[in-house]
Each structure stands twice: as structure tokens, then as C-alpha cells.
Amino acid sequence: MSLLRVLLAAATVATSLLAGGAPALADKVMVTDVLGRKVEVEAPVQRVILGEGRQMYVVAALDKDDPFKRVVAWRDDLPKADPDSYKQYLARYPQVAKLPSFGGMKEGAFDIEQAIALKPDVLFLNIEAKVASDEASLVEKLAAVGIPVVYVDFREKPFQNTEPSLRLMGKLFGRETVAEDFIAFRAAEIARVTDRLAKVQGLKRPLVMMERAGGYSDDCCMSFGNENFGKMVDIAGGKNFASDLIPGTFGTVNPEAVVAANPDVVVITGGNWGAYVPGGAWVGLGPGSDLTEARRKLAGLARRPAFSQTKAVKDGRVHAIWHQFYNSPYQFVAIQEIATWLHPELFKDLDAEATLKTLHERFLPLPYQPGYWVTVERK
Structure with missing residues (x-):
């Protein structure tokens, strides 16, 4: 350590002690x-x-x-x-x-x-x-x-x-203590899903088509392999359609393969990507987003050929969720919400929004605002 750093460190110690705090x-x-x-x-x-x-x-x-x-x-x-x-x-x-x-x-x-x-x-x-x-x-x-x-x-x-x-x-x-508190909170919230699923005899796992950033481009369909949102689907009690088709975390699947698989549930990740694709068909999600507009755009994506004749669309089981759950330690919130979509009766008392509010209250400096997921209106 240089002489300058030694002097600066000594000054820090003195200031801290005078203030009654620990150096x-x-x-x-x-x-x-x-x-x-x-x-x-x-x-x-x-x-x-x-x-x-x-x-x-x-x-x-x-x-x-x-x-x-x-x-x-x-x-x-x-x-x-x-x-x-x-x-x-x-x-x-x-x-x-x-x-x-x-x-x-x-x-x-x-x-x-x-x-x-x-x-x-x-x-x-x-x-x-x-x-x-x-x-x-x-x-x-x-x-x-x-x-x-x-x-x-x-x-x-x-x-x-x-x-x-x-x-x-x-x-x-x-900030080791804060990190461990967050890790424990995250694990406990995931366990609220996995512990309940583990008790179900002969669990029937809905087939889920997880589309990455639907509407970001005209192409369909980017998806997830057996990690990230693909893994979240599995943890939430579903079967991720693309896990057997995409060897890594990210990849694409053929629209015809989606039609042939006839998924029970479709989940599309969305965000407000006007900076990248102005006026795009993407579903705008995030804190404070316009959910009426997001629902309208989600319905539009559901009408694409890859999805329009699937069981998911016919049964009204088409959802969109905030894309950035894929790139943050907040995945447990997405797991909870997806679980309620896949097994609504089993998780009818699970409130992912309340979990997200608690996350903000305990750990984040910003107040909670809704806007993180949306579902098509049933006809």
C-alpha cells in the first residue's frame, strides 16, 4: 500500500472513530x-x-x-x-x-x-x-x-x-449479509412452488411454448433451451417445448414444429423496446407499462400462423411476461407467476405480484409499479 493510501486509510479510521462508528x-x-x-x-x-x-x-x-x-x-x-x-x-x-x-x-x-x-x-x-x-x-x-x-x-x-x-x-x-438475505429470500420463494409440486402424485406438466422477445422481429420463433426461461417453466411445473430442440440456453424453433406440437400454453417475453424497434409488435412490459396496450399486442402475436390454431390460443392460455426476468436475480417472481398459469387450481393462493412488492420493499430503492405480465382476454 502506498504512503498516500496509508494516510487516507488512517484519516478514514479517525473520522469513523470520532463519529462513533466502526472503521x-x-x-x-x-x-x-x-x-x-x-x-x-x-x-x-x-x-x-x-x-x-x-x-x-x-x-x-x-x-x-x-x-x-x-x-x-x-x-x-x-x-x-x-x-x-x-x-x-x-x-x-x-x-x-x-x-x-x-x-x-x-x-x-x-x-x-x-x-x-x-x-x-x-x-x-x-x-x-x-x-x-x-x-x-x-x-x-x-x-x-x-x-x-x-x-x-x-x-x-x-x-x-x-x-x-x-x-x-x-x-x-x-455487503455479504444483504447478499445472503437476498439469496435466502429467493430460495424460499422458489420453494413455495417446488415444495407444493413435489407433493402432487402423477403431476401432469402442460407443454409450454416459451417465445423469446416475440414481435421484436418479423421472424418466429426465438426460444429457450433447458436454461433461463426454459428452466423456469420446468421449475414451475411445465414441460418446455424447446428443451429438446435447442442444445444451449438460446436458439430458434421452426414455426411448423410449434404447430405440430400444439402447446397447451404459450408464454412470450416482452419489454418496451422502442429504442431498438420503434413501433414494433413486441409486447411492452415493465414497471408502469400500459397493460391495455400490452394485451392488445399480445393478442396480435397470438394470431400469427405458429400459434393461431394451437390449443393454447383456443383455450385462452396465452401470456406475456417481462423479458428482464431472464437477466436478473428476480427469476423467482417469474417462476411463481408461470406456476399460476400452468396450474391455476394448485396455486390459486399464490400471489406473484405480492412477492414482487415484497422484493421492492425489502431490497430495492424504487417503489413497486405494476406492469410485468399480461394475459389475453378469454373470448
Whole structure:
């Protein structure tokens, strides 16, 4: 530790003691990220760069009282991919508008010089950025100036990596207790579904067609394999149609295959994607969304050839759910809502909206607003 850092640390201790509080000193800690990399970081971190803006879903839970106090820069995806949440943050924390931002790693839009100039204690990257970061030798270049890179994951394999990612970020933030509280809450809410399903003899699992970002393009149909929303369907007591067709987390299925399978339930992920596809057929969902308009657009997607003659449409079992459940540690809320769609009698007393409200009250700095899911009107 340099003389300057020693003096600064001593000043921090003195100030803390005078205020009657416990001193909080940074120290080198060795952590293992979700790729198994051993990384040394000075923690608790005070200056972080978020390799994806939607990592705020985690940061906000860890630093509820002041979610942006450590963030010195972030990727520019939150205002585009989840503008409703961004507007909420902007209204409450106007300084967000001045936060330095950068483009995606895959697009080669990450500015290494800018990152170095901001002197972060750590850069958090999602694992899907690894190929691009390797090609740019990003980790090596930042390591040369003492900036560690840590990989987390809430999207590619969320049911394997969400808890380790939460623990990792909690440790680096010095918020281990909050992270463990969140993990326990998440596990308990998932168990409300799985424990009840486990007691059902001969459980009949409805066949579910899970469409990823329906209406985002004219093509049909992007879907999920046996992870992410595909795994959520299975946990909620359904059979994910595309699990046997898509070998990884994400992929596409042929519309004719959907028609032939004749799914019992259709669930489409939606978000307010006007920044990407203005005027698109996507179902606008998110905090404060117009659910009447979302329901109208969902009905339009249900009329496409892949779905129009399916049992799901004929029985009025077509739903849409907030896309960003796929990229946050909040998957347990989606599991609960999907469970009520798949087994309405078994879960008639389960209220996913109440769970989402509790999540906001206990862990998040923003007030709850409805708008996260919608169902077609039965005729």
C-alpha cells in the first residue's frame, strides 16, 4: 500500500472513530468468479464499472440506500432495454444522466482508455462478453494498470450462477449479509412452488411454448433451451417445448414444429423496446407499462400462423411476461407467476405480484409499479 493510501486509510479510521462508528478499511481479497478465475480485488470496492447497465438489478439490492454511490460508469443498455426502470432511477437519482456510459463489448464499443481514466476498483462483466474481451485482450490490458475484471452471470446459466454471482458481488461490496438475505429470500420463494409440486402424485406438466422477445422481429420463433426461461417453466411445473430442440440456453424453433406440437400454453417475453424497434409488435412490459396496450399486442402475436390454431390460443392460455426476468436475480417472481398459469387450481393462493412488492420493499430503492405480465382476454 502506498504512503498516500496509508494516510487516507488512517484519516478514514479517525473520522469513523470520532463519529462513533466502526472503521471500514479496504484490503486485498482473493475471489473466484463464475468462470473459475482467481481474481485479487481491493475490497470493499468504492469505484466500479458495470459492464452491463442491467447489473443495476443486483447493485440496487446491495446498495439500496444509495445504489449509484459506487458506480463510476456503465454500459448504455439499461435506458434502451429497460427504459421504464431507467426512468424510475433517473427521477429519483438525477445524477444518473451524467454517468459515463459506453457501448457493448461485443460491438467493440468499450473504451479501455476511458475505463482506465476512471480508476475503478473493479470491472464487472457478464460471461457472454468473454469472447469479445479475450479478442481485445481487455483483462490483460486492465491488469497491467491494476484494474481487475470479474465475471458474473444472471442470463446464460442463471440457475447455476445467480447465487455465486450474488455472493461474489456481495463480498466485493462489503455487503455479504444483504447478499445472503437476498439469496435466502429467493430460495424460499422458489420453494413455495417446488415444495407444493413435489407433493402432487402423477403431476401432469402442460407443454409450454416459451417465445423469446416475440414481435421484436418479423421472424418466429426465438426460444429457450433447458436454461433461463426454459428452466423456469420446468421449475414451475411445465414441460418446455424447446428443451429438446435447442442444445444451449438460446436458439430458434421452426414455426411448423410449434404447430405440430400444439402447446397447451404459450408464454412470450416482452419489454418496451422502442429504442431498438420503434413501433414494433413486441409486447411492452415493465414497471408502469400500459397493460391495455400490452394485451392488445399480445393478442396480435397470438394470431400469427405458429400459434393461431394451437390449443393454447383456443383455450385462452396465452401470456406475456417481462423479458428482464431472464437477466436478473428476480427469476423467482417469474417462476411463481408461470406456476399460476400452468396450474391455476394448485396455486390459486399464490400471489406473484405480492412477492414482487415484497422484493421492492425489502431490497430495492424504487417503489413497486405494476406492469410485468399480461394475459389475453378469454373470448
